[in-house]
Amino acid sequence: RFLHSTGQLHKGGANQGVFIQLTADAVNDLPIDGKDYSFGTLIRAQALGDLKALSGRGYRVVRIHLGRNVAAGLKSTQAAVDAALGVKKPAPRKPVTKAVKRVVAKK
Secondary structure, eight states, X not given: OOOHHHHHHHHTSOSOOEEEEEEXXXXXXXXXXXXXXXXHHHHHHHHHHHHHHHHHXXXXXXXXXXXXXXXXXXXXXXXXXXXXXXXXXXXXXXOOOHHHHHHHHHO
């Protein structure tokens, strides 16, 4: 869900923030009665308008579009951030065998 009203708050204030705008494609887009566009189109337009307003004022802002599959988009974004920061993935843990469980239980 896009929170257009929070953008309204920051667009007129001092240039003190760093803004990250996450957007995604509408999974179940619905038409708006009497209009030739949908709610998904309206939401995208609001998000792009806020992005342009913030960047037009020289604010630090980035838009990350997650696509239709939000979970996959977030995972991809996390991987990109980790790569940029040089974060190494932890080594996979070895599964605990039954023999190890018995030894631990006897102690």
